[in-house]
Amino acid sequence: MTATTEQDQESRRPSDAFHVFDTTLRDGAQREGINLSVADKLAIARHLDDFGVGFIEGGWPGANPRDTEFFARAREEIAFRHARLVAFGSTRRAGTPVEEDAQVRGLLDSQAPVITLVAKSHDRHVELALRTTLEENLAMIRDTVAYLTSHGRRVFVDCEHFFDGYAANAEYALDVVRTAAGAGADVVVLCDTNGGMLPARVQAVVRTVLADTGARLGIHAQDDSGCAVANTLAAVDGGATHVQCTANGYGERVGNANLFPVVAALELKYGKRVLPEGALREMTRVSHAIAEVVNLPPATHQPYVGVSAFAHKGGLHASAIKVDPDLYQHIDPEQVGNSMRMLVSDMAGRASVELKGRELGFDLEGDRELVGRIVARVKEQELKGFTYEAADASFELLLRDELEGGPRRFFRLESWRTITDQRADGGMENEATVRLWAKGERVLATGEGNGPVDALDRALRSALEQTFPELARLQLVDYKVRILEGTHGTQSTTRVLISTSDGTTEWSTVGVASNVIAASWQALDDAYTYGLLRAGLRPKESPAESPARQPAGPAA
Numbered sequence: 001m002t003a004t005t006e007q008d009q010e011s012r013r014p015s016d017a018f019h020v021f022d023t024t025l026r027d028g029a030q031r032e033g034i035n036l037s038v039a040d041k042l043a044i045a046r047h048l049d050d051f052g053v054g055f056i057e058g059g060w061p062g063a064n065p066r067d068t069e070f071f072a073r074a075r076e077e078i079a080f081r082h083a084r085l086v087a088f089g090s091t092r093r094a095g096t097p098v099e100e101d102a103q104v105r106g107l108l109d110s111q112a113p114v115i116t117l118v119a120k121s122h123d124r125h126v127e128l129a130l131r132t133t134l135e136e137n138l139a140m141i142r143d144t145v146a147y148l149t150s151h152g153r154r155v156f157v158d159c160e161h162f163f164d165g166y167a168a169n170a171e172y173a174l175d176v177v178r179t180a181a182g183a184g185a186d187v188v189v190l191c192d193t194n195g196g197m198l199p200a201r202v203q204a205v206v207r208t209v210l211a212d213t214g215a216r217l218g219i220h221a222q223d224d225s226g227c228a229v230a231n232t233l234a235a236v237d238g239g240a241t242h243v244q245c246t247a248n249g250y251g252e253r254v255g256n257a258n259l260f261p262v263v264a265a266l267e268l269k270y271g272k273r274v275l276p277e278g279a280l281r282e283m284t285r286v287s288h289a290i291a292e293v294v295n296l297p298p299a300t301h302q303p304y305v306g307v308s309a310f311a312h313k314g315g316l317h318a319s320a321i322k323v324d325p326d327l328y329q330h331i332d333p334e335q336v337g338n339s340m341r342m343l344v345s346d347m348a349g350r351a352s353v354e355l356k357g358r359e360l361g362f363d364l365e366g367d368r369e370l371v372g373r374i375v376a377r378v379k380e381q382e383l384k385g386f387t388y389e390a391a392d393a394s395f396e397l398l399l400r401d402e403l404e405g406g407p408r409r410f411f412r413l414e415s416w417r418t419i420t421d422q423r424a425d426g427g428m429e430n431e432a433t434v435r436l437w438a439k440g441e442r443v444l445a446t447g448e449g450n451g452p453v454d455a456l457d458r459a460l461r462s463a464l465e466q467t468f469p470e471l472a473r474l475q476l477v478d479y480k481v482r483i484l485e486g487t488h489g490t491q492s493t494t495r496v497l498i499s500t501s502d503g504t505t506e507w508s509t510v511g512v513a514s515n516v517i518a519a520s521w522q523a524l525d526d527a528y529t530y531g532l533l534r535a536g537l538r539p540k541e542s543p544a545e546s547p548a549r550q551p552a553g554p555a556a
């Protein structure tokens with residue numbers, strides 16, 4: 001790398017006055033169910049660097065071959081634009097000279113410019129877990145920090161169990177902070193390792209420690225009391241200028257302070273510039289991209305970035321939002337790359353339907369009678385078990401039906417039938433037959449499948465694909481069944497939700513009936529009808545030709 005490039009790189013780096021330190025690749029990877037390959041770690045590091053965090057803790061080199069390889073490859077393969085790479089490890093072992101400690105050697109060998117050392121700050125942990133004296137623990141911290149800084153590394157010290165330790169023996173916890181800072185640590189990070197702290201206490205302790213030691217302080221909060229983000233911000237209120245977080249809050253046990261709400265609060269509510277210009281607008285995308293890499297579904301209700309973070313269901317909310325979205329939103333969703341959504345359900349009123357219509361490209365404003373009819377129909381259908389908030393495509397079809405004065409469809413069902421043969425040898429065969437009318441032709445098709453619904457889907461596709469080749473691009477990507485309890489002695493009903501994709505967009509449809517196959521038929525019918533509309537086709541069948549859609553077919 002040339003000197004100019006290094007200078008450029010330095011000028012792009014976030015200011016050193018406030019640190020956003022990400023530990024997704026170290027503490028985040030300690031979450032049950034996350035198992036990152038080196039390639040995954042490199043991909044996440046790239047996302048985090050693009051997003052603009054100041055420090056990326058990549059793992060514990062020497063603790064396992066994967067982390068060691070990550071540091072070697074990250075050095076070679078990533079030209080970090082904003083972040084500095086950080087290696088994590090512990091202070092030297094009790095009784096071992098620092099220059100002979102293999103683990104400390106591994107930290108230097110990683111060639112990471114910054115090192116975080118985990119150190120004990122709770123007297124009980126020193127005695128029980130390290131099985132050494134309080135004085136030796138201070139010496140371990142002093143020696144290791146001094147050794148690493150003498151090798152040109154910048155060192156942060158994570159004081160494990162700091163808040164519990166401070167409650168048990170404040171003088172010793174403060175000695176740990178003074179020792180680390182005195183030996184050359186740039187930041188002393190107060191850790192709520194067991195995650196049980198509450199914000200007021202965190203703020204008070206940080207303020208006192210700052211006043212007593214003058215050290216630069218950071219915060220690392222686990223989320224066991226559900227307060228990690230609040231505790232992180234409380235620490236900032238108390239004077240901390242370094243926050244340790246993980247993407248989407250991944251981490252040991254229930255997780256760590258979630259990076260995204262922390263940086264959003266710092267930027268939007270504290271008015272601190274902690275990310276590069278424009279980065280916050282990428283936040284929703286980055287959160288979801290990292291979720292993809294770790295192979296966990298993005299949390300739908302995550303603050304700021306969840307798909308439901310700005311989804312409005314209550315009719316009263318919608319009526320106010322129609323006047324001004326700020327009335328029911330704490331920020332403009334676009335500031336974090338998210339968007340507002342209207343949910344239509346039995347809690348909807350006219351405004352919800354109008355706004356949802358607008359979202360779908362229909363101007364319903366001014367037609368009170370039509371909107372009223374749609375609201376009434378939604379409520380009536382939801383009473384039967386339909387759920388439109390989870391099935392936008394079925395809602396759009398309902399809306400179109402009301403707009404166009406009745407259902408207009410690409411095909412008209414005559415009948416369907418499924419047969420399941422259970423053989424004595426344990427084998428099973430499923431076959432379906434569909435009879436329908438499309439473009440004036442009567443079509444009969446059969447299909448075989450893994451189950452009766454799969455067979456029905458194949459028969460329907462086979463019946464339609466000749467007439468509508470556009471269907472070949474559609475894939476069913478998810479299928480969910482829920483049995484809805486009957487009330488007051490009535491029979492239970494079945495709700496089926498189907499997600500379909502055309503390779504670029506996904507949509508969901510719903511069916512409700514007393515048996516699962518009939519409910520599935522309705523959801524399939526809507527799924528393919530909507531898919532054809534999306535493909536730009538317009539139905540020829542007039543309302544008069546099409547019978548109102550009814551659940552059909554024999555009981556399963």
Ligand SMILES: CC(=O)SCCNC(=O)CCNC(=O)[C@H](O)C(C)(C)COP(=O)(O)OP(=O)(O)OC[C@H]1O[C@@H](n2cnc3c(N)ncnc32)[C@H](O)[C@@H]1OP(=O)(O)O
Nearest residue numbers: 060063064090091092093094118119120129130160193252
């Ligand atoms: C709060 C946190 O999340 S800290 C990060 C925790 N993350 C991890 O533990 C993941 C990576 N860890 C590992 O792969 C392994 O635990 C290793 C490689 C670090 C160590 O493995 P081992 O040498 O087999 O030791 P083991 O895990 O059983 O015990 C840890 C040792 O470190 C010592 N130790 C713990 N904390 C510290 C510390 N801050 N400073 C020095 N030594 C420490 C313990 O006393 C114990 O020593 P012992 O071997 O003499 O009993």
Ligand SMILES: CC(=O)C(=O)O
Nearest residue numbers: 027158160161191193
């Ligand atoms: C360092 C760390 O991960 C903790 O104390 O929780």
